[in-house]
Amino acid sequence: MSTQTRDATPLMQQYREIKARHQDAILLFRMGDFYETFYDDAVTAARVLGITLTARNNGGAAEVPLAGVPVKALTGYLRRLVQQGFRVAICEQVEDPKLAKGVVRREVVEVVTPGAAFADDLLDGGTNNYLCAVQAADGDRVGIAAADLSTGELRLAVSAARDAAGLLARLAPGEVLLAKGAAALPAVTGRGGRDALVTERERWEFDAGAAAEELCRQFAIASLDGLGIGAEDAPAVGAAGALLRYLRELQPSGVPHLARPVVERPGGTMPLDDMTRRNLELVESMRAGDGAGTLLSVLDRTMTPMGARLLRQWLLAPLVEKAAIDARLDAVAALAADVLARTRLREALDGVRDVERLAGKAAAGRATPRDLRALGDSLGRMPAVAGA
Secondary structure (H helix, E strand, C coil), X not given: CCCCCCCCCHHHHHHHHHHHCCCCCEEEEEECCEEEEEHHHHHHHHHHHCCXXXXXXXXXXXXXXXXXXXXXXXXXXXXXXXXXXXXXXXXXXXXXXCCCCCCCCEEEEEEEECCECCCHHHCCCCCCCCXXXXXXXXXCEEEEEEEECCCCEEEEEEEEHHHHHHHHHHHCCCEEEEECCCCCCCCCECHHHCECEEEEECHHHHCHHHHHHHHHHHHXXXXXXXXXXXXXXXXXXXXXXXXXXXXXXXXXXXXXXCCCCEEECCCCECCCCHHHHXXXXXXXXXXXXXCCCCHHHHHCCCCCHHHHXXXXXXXXXXXXXXXXXXXXXXXXHHHHHCHHHHHHHHXXXXXXXCHHHHHHHHHCCCCCHHHHHHHHHHHHCHHHHHHC
16 A cells, blocks of 8 residues: 555655654554554554554545554553564654644654563563574674663674574574575574564674674773673674664664673583473473473572573573582572571562663663652662672
């Protein structure tokens, strides 16, 4: 269905200009108390969301398909669209309609995808929501960069090609970035058992040299040496550059909360392919497809979402170095042997909210007053945690 009609109104001209910059997303166009969709977006939204598809004449010869959702009900509709694998661009009115001269100025303030979201309703507290970029290097190496927009976590890894599928299975990304023309990946399973959304980007975005400059600007450093990143990490650096550019497109206000990258080295953990992980039922049951009856469900007595995510990561990436294994076992033994200390620590952690995601929202300017209060209350409990 063409989006070209004759003699369009100023409002529809504004819509088309914004839509032209977000052709791969469903554009939710704020009009008063509703987010409206038009043309093909309206047809898709009506089908997926089960809302009424109507039409209106906007000054052209043909009627324009139209479907809208109330602003107050956005969260539920947005979750359904993202769960179906759609990108959604949220276009807000950025000036007071009462003060506007002509058409109210509108801008896209956020693009939500299966791999990039802040809203709690789109996330699972016990699971990271990774967006991954993958670059195949010369020889038998693959560079992977993974970011969780909600927590600000950034991970870089270079693995052997045979281990790349297992690493991606562990991360379970909601979305994967690939260079145009790159070899297709086998289906990557993301959160909830759904296939990850695959997004193609221009090949030049994966250039390691340009990516290094982007990362240095992001973290205000002169060289990547300060992050422990060397020439051998070039494939992951290239992937990180593409990932960072994409995140900036999705978040026009930037990603100031992105933490300095954690670099994973080969040999530190045992790679587990998807089949092994499933057969061992580490985090997902083969029968029900959920967490019931898994090793994670048996071990998880964590008090906070941060702890739950960390335990999940540990189970999916078993340590192989004796020193690291002994250090972790010593920490567990210390708490297991001291019942009073363990009880004090659990009491101190009781009531601590998801500090990582609350801090991420605050740094990105997405926190509500309730979020800020929860963050303050949680940080206020840190002295008790440290003293336990």
